[in-house]
Amino acid sequence: MCGIAGIAPFTADVHPDMAQLHAMCHAMHHRGPDDLGVEIRDRVALGMRRLSIIDLATGQQPITNETNSVRVIFNGEIYNYPQLRQALQSQGHHFKTNSDTEVLVHLYEQHGHNLPEHLNGMFAFALHDHDRQRLLLVRDHLGIKPLYYSLDRHRLVFGSEVKVLLASNLIKRELDLDALGQLLAWEYIPAPQTLLTTVRKLEPGCLLDVDLNTGHAKQHRYWDVPIQPADRATLSSHHWADAVDCHIAQAVQRQLISDVPLGAFLSGGVDSSLVAAHMGAHAQTFSIGFNDPTYNELDWAKRVADHLNLDHDYETIAPNVVDLFDRLMPSMDDPIGDFSIFPTYLVSQHARKHVTVALTGDGGDELFGGYETYLAQAKAKQWQRIPVMLRKSILEPTIRAVPPSPQKKGLRNKAKRFVEGFEHDDTLGHARWRLFAGSATRRKLFQPDALAQLTTPPGEHIERLMQQADGADELDKALYVDIKSYLADNCLVKMDRMSMTASLEARVPLLDKDLVELAFAMPSNLKVAGGQTKALLKSVAARHVPPRCVYRPKEGFSIPIKHWLKREFRPLMEDMLAPDRIREQGIFDASTIERLKHEHLTDRANHSHLLWTLIVFHDWRQRWQV
Helix, strand or coil: CEEEEEEEECCCCCCCCHHHHHHHHHCCHHHCECEEEEEEECCEEEEEEECCCCCCCCCCCCEECCCCCEEEEEEEEECCHHHHHHHHHHCCCCCCCCCCCHHHHHHHHHHHHHHHHHCCEEEEEEEEECCCCEEEEEECCCCCCCCEEEECCCEEEEECCHHHHHCCCCCCCCECHHHHHHHHHHCCCCCCCCCECCCEECCCCEEEEEECCCCCEEEEECCCCCCCCCCCCCCCHHHHHHHHHHHHHHHHHHCCCCCCCEEEECCCCHHHHHHHHCCCCCCEEEEEEECCHHHCCHHHHHHHHHHHCCEEEEEEECCCHHHHHHHHHHHCCCCCCCCCHHHHHHHHHHHHCCCCEEECCCCHHHHHCCCHHHHHHHHHHHHCCCCHHHHHHHHHHHHHHCCCCCCCCHHHHHHHHHHHHCCCCHHHHHHHHHCCCCHHHHHHHECHHHHCCCCCCCCHHHHHHHHHCCCCCHHHHHHHHHHHHHHHHHHHHHHHHHHHHCCCEEECHHHCHHHHHHHHHCCHHHCCECCECCHHHHHHHCCCCCHHHHCCCCCCCCCCHHHHCCCCCHHHHHHHCCHHHHHHHCCECHHHHHHHHHHHHCCCCCCHHHHHHHHHHHHHHHHHCC
């Protein structure tokens, strides 16, 4: 695992220097504390920080082909590199290292810009072809590894994190208010936007081909989640369960390749339990829990570990969350409002004491239908059969008036969240239960001048993705939307940032490309069935772990943020969201934010999602001086 950085000029008056390149690499030291590689050739600057995982002795980057005409810097892992290496050697290519990185330059010689189609892995890399004067930026199929870039008529600047680009001092720090509207709406910013007008994310499954003579850049999508017709024929559920079980086993075994200690996160849920089960007995697994029993799943993790005979290490944590905030916010240079960054970092930090690589269960919910929003969408049809007068005049106002429960979930909180979803456009489908600042909230939250700059409707990217999934049934459309948005722009960002902050490589076998394609070949009625999420995947998990560990309410990996905002984080909230500061900034309406704070602090409503995202944004703006 590494971080990459580079500057590619298009005009003769632009000359990147080593000081710039070193500054960019220093900004991501945490991504690769083991090694530094920097090189400027033909005025194209390439740099990387390395966390040594494979080929510890000879894997230093940049790596070149035999003639030194092609060089590459790479972040990630290519799991099928032994097979690719063997095939390339049979075609006459000569290797000088044992690293997976080197297959990239030879694949490029053999297949040109089609090389990513041959890869199975997680990756973001930059490849410089001196003879053809081109530079390729490539990101993996699902967006597991990040890649940011800034492109103008003078140069291309790129890196694994936004702070890497900023360290070059070549990037204008101008806030994109339209992107801010999206962040407040969804807790993430849909690609390709970031909070900076000058910086973009390369989207998953895409390649950016840049002509270094002209600066002309062309983006090419080399892979997409395969959409199947809604009325596709099906085999038996037993057949599909066997196929899924087999593919998960193969993906996990592929991803065990490592020259350093390796383990896995284990929450005791379906996804992480399946990954751990296919690692084999005595595998190292790691869990954390909190002293609040409604946010602690350690008992379930221990039950799974005991059943599978795993070497399980766990810890109950009472963190100093204010100090932890200061520790984690530098990693939020591309901010998300997901407060599960805290447990994700803490379990990564815990695992890093013992291993350098950890497998995770990310992706199972998006592939196999694990979110309650899918059930909510099905129940919405039943709810709307209730007479309008009864719903709008009695039921919905009554549920809204009930104060939230202090519990993590509970029937009362679920009912309130369910009713809140009907405040948003039903064209958003299941995604309306993920929307925290729709059009009505925007009008109250933003000052008029700022509101005028929010040109993209909150649900624009959801509706666009639904159109791209045209032909699929309703559930598969929802899964496609989540994989391309919530997973790529929130969940994987969280995992990458927090694991890398701990200098830990996180691998995601459930997002193996072959498994993704299999999951979308399955009939959707095997995924959510009879009011049960992940129906088929749970039946597969029950083959390996006790059924009582499988068939239990979904908890999710979270923290008691709604309580912390009233206690530990209250001074931070009062400081960041102070009325004078809000008025001086000129973006938000101070009275609206004061109302949100008051309702939350007096238990009249749970505004933790919106308040937390506002805090993260204000810290981001202050930290990066935008």
